[in-house]
Amino acid sequence: MALEHADVLRAAHLARLGLDESEAAHYLDDLGRILEMVDQLQGLDTEGVAPLAHPLDATQRLRADEVTETDQRETFQRCAPAVENGLYLVPRVVE
Amino acid sequence: MHDKTLTELAAGLAAGEFSSRELTQSLLARIERLDEPLNSFITVTAEQALAAADAADAARANGEAGPLTGLPLALKDIFCTRGVKTSCGSRMLDTFTAPYDATVVEKLAAAGTVSLGKTNMDEFAMGSSNENSFYGPVRNPWDLAAVPGGSSGGSAAAVAAGLVPAAMGTDTGGSIRQPAAFCGITGLKPTYGRVSRYGMIAYASSLDQAGPMARSAADCAHLLGAIAGHDLRDSTSVARGVPDYVEGLDAPLTGLKIGLPREYFGDGLDDGVEAAVREAIKTYESLGATVREVSLPHTHYAIPAYYVIAPAEASSNLSRFDGVRFGHRCEAPADLIDLYKRSRAEGFGEEVKRRILIGTHTLSEGFFDAYYKQAQKVRRLIRQDFLDAFEEVDVLMGPASPTPAFDLGANKDPVSMYLQDIYTIAVNLAGIPGINVPAGFAGGRPVGLQILGTHFAEAQLLNVAHQFQQATDWHLRRPALAEETA
Amino acid sequence: MQWETVIGLEVHVQLATRSKIFSGASTAFGAEPNTQACAVDLGLPGVLPVLNEAAVAMAVQFGLGIHAEIPEVSVFDRKNYFYPDLPKGYQTSQMYQPIVGPGEVEITLEDGSTKRIRVHHAHLEEDAGKSLHEDFHGMTGIDLNRAGTPLLEIVSEPDMRSAKEAAAYLKAIHSLVTYLGISDGNMAEGSMRCDVNVSVRPAGQETFGTRAEIKNVNSFRFVERAIAFEVERQIELIEDGGEVVQETRLFDPEADETRSMRTKEEANDYRYFPCPDLLPVVLDQAYVDHLRDNLPELPAEKRARFESELGLSAYDAGVLSASRAMAEYFEGVKDVCGDAKLAANWVQGELSGALNREGLAIVDSPVSAAQLGELVARVKDETINGKAAKQVFQALWHGEGDSADAIIEAKGLKQVTDxxxxxxxxxxxxxxxxxxxxxxxxxxxxxxxxxxxxxxxxxxxxxxxxxxxxxxxxxxxxxxxxxx
Known part of the structure; x- marks a missing residue:
């Protein structure tokens, strides 16, 4: 499945990675070769094989519905780039 | 003191030959003196280390010392450590001080160990050479021209250089075993789910696993006992008792059935590496083991499957680094999209971006079935290969890496770099444990023997590795560091 | 031309758990910003989710309440997109294997007729935080207290044919979740939110028209108004030779219209894949059976019983079973006074009138069911006459006495029959x-x-x-x- 320049730009946009044209060209080359390597998978017949999401066939354990966390806003916001009145600030979101 | 194993240091502390403070001070001084060319540490936490050492000494004076009390070690900078910079080797987290402790960190502290600091690593654990760190490459103590392997390259180099007797690493596709092999130390990747991932910054959640890196299998056994176990905060950690990994180390290997995967001795394997590995296997035969060839027929699909699954998970795991709540944020963002795009473009390095792009692309509409689903199916086939093999043999053995440590800058092409992990990657896909044991040298650089067991066979792997280390002294060889030889 | 309206609803119900779906942080409403956002809710590096048992139980209870299939295995997936109120850059949801399979909800229309609306599935997911657009120097503030609150998203089939049916469906869902006690159903606080899919087609046509999705329509009244506007808009558009575009629209209650959300219109690709931090949820039959055995009486059963056992009219039975609070109050009055019809009259008459005048919910009534029951009992045994009873009620309402008997005594209202x-x-x-x-x-x-x-x-x-x-x-x- 050949990769095109537009695919790289699209992935970069979906992943919110700023990429200029020349960087995109550079990645196109790398990613193309990685996908070529990955494409070996297409040659394998997996008819009837169930996908494996986790290496162990374990099932989800459930947590009791208890409030165990206390307010740590001050600690958590110490590593935040921009806060005011306890809120994280971002450039205005247009609804 | 820097030449001793953890087990020896523990005995010295217990006998009162030296205090934890003395030991800690001596190693801190050694790091100060010798780490500059190696670049194995990102952060040295001298103050906290000395405080922890004093607490350990006080505990010992009160008769409250456990087997690991007062023993120094280092943590890969992927483990969140409360109040300490936790960078994951990335500019993205250069200013991030973790507000909480990873479970592994908590457990090691509870066992009384003394962390000397945070070791260098490939950014977000993506790499096989430790050349992808924002903090610069780590160099191999055996040869400064060589890479230490990755992604736990800082941990491996620090242990090999005698800066610290043990360090914690993480292994998603070989990131403990391959650097352990390149640096001539012992490194264990436990079964997926054996050690909690809570607080370990995620690369690929269904593959990541933490484990010990040290000078001997016995040391790894002590450390694994301290960090293993069920964690209520990690849904994927396994509720299963933790055996005494030290207890069984001395069991004889008579009758041990060793399988040699045909596919691990094929094209691309360095002659020197093969010779050292074959020699090691002869040693096992002399210890009473029997050897036979087995096949893992889907081996060559492991790297393609991994490079779908790991980047896909990573692309999602790394979305939280958006410049809003923590981490790097670009200057004066024009709008929200600019904030995201520039913060992430500036904060992530090239290899991380490459994997995010690959993962994003393969998960996209129209590609999901062909890539991700197919890779998951192949993952099942790969696991089945191992399960079938373990029906016939107790353990599998082979090289940890096709070559000894390569030179810095030697692998410019990402695909050829990825192919280096051919012997380690399938193990993560299958979730089984694996250990690297030093097994000689090729061209002056260490060679690692990889031993694989079935799920939860850590005790057996440690026993098998320990017996080899009772019969050989490869694990005791030390590089001659520049300043020491001068 | 005759047009037919086709409506499907996606209802998001906040589940009434104490803690969040994947963390131990509180879900209480109205706390100071970000004081209930723990490390997991903030998506700090290294944190992991652990699933809340109560959220699972509540989802299953809902499934049982709509007679749905409860699959043995359900799986959480990640829905990937960037938005500041979504801390991890993905929402943990269930795309491919939801916890509740197909079921159905019976709705009652104004003329008393009923209709079955099929539910396609219901799945668990985590709520997002909130963006506050007050002016922070031209910035938006993010409060993540709500992030991680458990949501049950209930997706209907496009089975509704009018705004009234849609409103009746929403009411039925509201009634069911409050009966089950799995949500407080408070629409003003956002405990129940609704996305409406609307399309029109010429009467008799088989294929569906192109639909528009109206986001966040958060009251029963708005659902009707939004649909009414949207239907008219689409018909006019088509009759003028235009075409309906598949898009997301927002209902503006003040202007009473729906508007295209063009700013968010870029093509999304959510890249769903199974969440590797969570394992498949496996529900064994015993667990489901236990929940089934402990289900409370549900609105439909209650309505039927009110009619058949208590002899109430269909209308009275419908009104009195519409909410769990109403039904419990009514049954409390009836149990004390021993006369269902008298109890029904008083609850729907004097009590409802007083509540409406003061804008109170039945749970906030100053007159308790026991108090009203005693009052009705005194009417029934002719201790007081109807006129005096109204006086007693007013006295109870204004707190002038603790019981009907005490008030009758104090005010000398006992009926003279000598x-x-x-x-x-x-x-x-x-x-x-x-x-x-x-x-x-x-x-x-x-x-x-x-x-x-x-x-x-x-x-x-x-x-x-x-x-x-x-x-x-x-x-x-x-x-x-x-x-x-």
Whole structure:
């Protein structure tokens, strides 16, 4: 499945990675070769094989519905780039 | 003191030959003196280390010392450590001080160990050479021209250089075993789910696993006992008792059935590496083991499957680094999209971006079935290969890496770099444990023997590795560091 | 041309768990910003989710309530997109294997007829935080307290054909989740939110028209209004030769219109994949059976029982079973007074009137079900008459006494049924009203019936309202007729 320049730009946009044209060209080359390597998978017949999401066939354990966390806003916001009145600030979101 | 194993240091502390403070001070001084060319540490936490050492000494004076009390070690900078910079080797987290402790960190502290600091690593654990760190490459103590392997390259180099007797690493596709092999130390990747991932910054959640890196299998056994176990905060950690990994180390290997995967001795394997590995296997035969060839027929699909699954998970795991709540944020963002795009473009390095792009692309509409689903199916086939093999043999053995440590800058092409992990990657896909044991040298650089067991066979792997280390002294060889030889 | 409207609803219900779906942080509403956002909710590096048992149980209870299939295995997936109120850059949801399979909800329309609306599935997911757009120097503030609150998203089939049906469906869901106690159903606080898919097609056409999705329509009334506007817009558009575009629209209740959300219109690709931090949820049959055995009586069953066992009219049964709070109140009154019909009249009459006047919910009623029950009991056993009962109710409402009996006693409202005492009062009134007695006597016999009202009023007044009106009537008639 050949990769095109537009695919790289699209992935970069979906992943919110700023990429200029020349960087995109550079990645196109790398990613193309990685996908070529990955494409070996297409040659394998997996008819009837169930996908494996986790290496162990374990099932989800459930947590009791208890409030165990206390307010740590001050600690958590110490590593935040921009806060005011306890809120994280971002450039205005247009609804 | 820097030449001793953890087990020896523990005995010295217990006998009162030296205090934890003395030991800690001596190693801190050694790091100060010798780490500059190696670049194995990102952060040295001298103050906290000395405080922890004093607490350990006080505990010992009160008769409250456990087997690991007062023993120094280092943590890969992927483990969140409360109040300490936790960078994951990335500019993205250069200013991030973790507000909480990873479970592994908590457990090691509870066992009384003394962390000397945070070791260098490939950014977000993506790499096989430790050349992808924002903090610069780590160099191999055996040869400064060589890479230490990755992604736990800082941990491996620090242990090999005698800066610290043990360090914690993480292994998603070989990131403990391959650097352990390149640096001539012992490194264990436990079964997926054996050690909690809570607080370990995620690369690929269904593959990541933490484990010990040290000078001997016995040391790894002590450390694994301290960090293993069920964690209520990690849904994927396994509720299963933790055996005494030290207890069984001395069991004889008579009758041990060793399988040699045909596919691990094929094209691309360095002659020197093969010779050292074959020699090691002869040693096992002399210890009473029997050897036979087995096949893992889907081996060559492991790297393609991994490079779908790991980047896909990573692309999602790394979305939280958006410049809003923590981490790097670009200057004066024009709008929200600019904030995201520039913060992430500036904060992530090239290899991380490459994997995010690959993962994003393969998960996209129209590609999901062909890539991700197919890779998951192949993952099942790969696991089945191992399960079938373990029906016939107790353990599998082979090289940890096709070559000894390569030179810095030697692998410019990402695909050829990825192919280096051919012997380690399938193990993560299958979730089984694996250990690297030093097994000689090729061209002056260490060679690692990889031993694989079935799920939860850590005790057996440690026993098998320990017996080899009772019969050989490869694990005791030390590089001659520049300043020491001068 | 005749047009048919086709509507499907996606209802997001916040589940009434104490802690979040994947963390131990509180879900309480109204806390200071970000004080209930723990490390997991913030998506700090290295944190991991652990699933809340109560969220699972509540989802299953809902499934049982709509007679849905409960699959043995359900799986969480990640829905990937960037938004500041979504801390991890993905929402943990269930795309491919939801916890609740196909089921159905019965709705009752205004004419009393019923209709079954099929539910496609319901899945668990985590709520996002909130963006606050007040001016922070041109910035938006993010509060992540709500992030990680468990949501059950209930997706209907496009089975509704009018705004009224859609509103009735939403009410039925509201009634069900509050009956089950799995949500407080508070739409004003966002505990229940609704996305509406609307399309139109020429009557008789098989294929669906192109639909528009109206986001966040958060009251029963708005659902009707938004659909009404949207249907009209689409019909006009088509009749003018235009075409409906598949898009997301926002309902503006002030302008009473829906508007295209063009700013968010870029093509999304959510890249769903199974969440590697969570394992498949496996529900064994015993667990599901246990939940089924412990389900409360649900609205439909309750309505049927009110009709068949209590003899209420279909209308009364519908009103009184519409919410769990209403039904519980009514049954409380009925149990104390022992008369379902009287209890129904009082709850729907005096009580509902008072609640409506003061804008109170039934749970906030100052008169408890036990108090009202005792009052109704005194009406039933004729201790007081209807007029006095209203006085007692007002006294209870205003807290002038703890019980109906105490108020009756204190105010001397006990009904006088002693005919001797009543006769004394009647004789007094007749003596005091010679003119009216004369008029009565002179009137044609068939007009006298109306004229007796004056005398009844005077006697009741003399008794301060406590005389038994039927007795007064009867005795007055006898005495006046004897004078003719």
């Amino acid at each position: 005919s001797g005492a009543i006769e004394v009062m009647i004789d007094q009134v007749i003596n005091d009203s010679p003119a009216q007695v004369a008029q009565y006597r002179d009137a044609e016999p068939d007009k006298r019936g109306k004229m007796i009202g004056y005398f009844v009023g005077q006697v009741m007044k003399a008794s301060r309202g406590t005389a038994n009106p039927q007795q007064v009537n009867k005795l007055l008639k006898e005495k006046l007729d004897a004078l003719c």
